[in-house]
């Protein structure tokens with residue numbers, strides 16, 4: 001114990017490190033951050049992503065093969081004309097040594113979150129998600145034998161699948177949209193004594209995602225000059241900034257923060273619009289959706305990202321410098337096709353958006369000669385997982401109308 005401390009942006013120590021999941025300070029006070037005693041990154045002989053144990057806010061370790069991988073692709077480099085290009089990938093792509101069965105970097109958030117729940121003495125986590133977060137938590141709940149309760153908007157239950165024993169994940173459909181599912185998860189947590197997963201405020205989620213850049217820095221030997229990622233909440237970008245500061249503190253990876261090249265769907269890009277207008281707050285106008293149709297990568301369509309909070313995306317962009325890209329569906333699809341013509345596992349739509357942003361930047365002369373580029377491909381391999389793994393659909397137990405009383409919630413959860 002005592003390997004890390006939690007500190008608020010103002011510098012105030014947050015006291016008991018166990019508190020973060022159950023009772024994190026409100027977002028208005030800014031994002032609490034982990035300070036590790038180990039200033040140098042030592043790689044441990046531990047399963048999967050736990051090789052970065054010294055920089056994860058956990059004590060207990062979960063047996064897993066899931067870990068980010070980093071590699072170069074000569075073909076992609078040549079195709080894009082970006083000489084010093086490195087790829088970070090999280091998903092299921094056996095030929096690249098990637099075995100995250102839920103097929104996205106959300107598994108890197110779920111694993112240390114479950115470790116922390118174990119460290120806290122157990123409990124059941126509650127979350128709302130229509131996509132990759134639900135799959136990741138369902139997967140890890142089966143692997144650990146610890147329950148989770150997932151609320152999904154109606155119509156999206158079919159996407160929640162996991163290998164092995166899906167019986168530990170309980171799934172409820174909620175009438176309405178994602179915002180309604182979030183409200184139900186919050187209600188269930190307070191009425192039913194469940195642990196809210198905490199989103200961006202959960203240091204285990206952020207430091208877990210940060211391992212992608214740690215893996216990259218080890219492969220590259222230093223920090224990149226540019227960091228490309230598709231963002232919805234932007235938590236991954238905040239994590240990359242935080243991981244970069246730790247790597248600079250280590251002393252062996254250079255002393256310059258990478259610039260952040262962040263991408264969103266062209267059809268829904270609230271952070272892009274707020275950033276380009278120079279605003280710290282996302283306004284109603286930023287949330288307007290130009291044109292018809294939904295977002296191509298719907299995991300990126302977050303209406304309430306931790307953008308303006310101290311230690312959030314605005315601060316990350318201000319510290320690192322960088323830019324936002326709005327990627328069209330056609331660009332994303334064509335990036336996905338290019339990738340699939342070179343690799344034996346497909347990309348998640350969000351990762352297609354990130355690749356498309358790099359293709360655009362390279363084509364526009366936006367990458368200087370000699371710049372080292374790190375492309376975080378945050379998900380992929382759903383096609384390979386489908387072929388190789390025995391994925392079981394998790395069936396919803398009930399459909400909730402949204403008007404349930406606390407008493408009714410408790411009864412439903414105790415069934």
Ligand SMILES: *Cc1c(COP(=O)(O)O)cnc(C)c1O
Pocket residue numbers: 104105106132133230231232233234235236237299300348350351378379
């Ligand atoms: C959630 C998700 C993202 C966006 O992550 P942020 O939380 O915004 O950093 C990107 N790609 C995939 C595959 C995701 O599941």
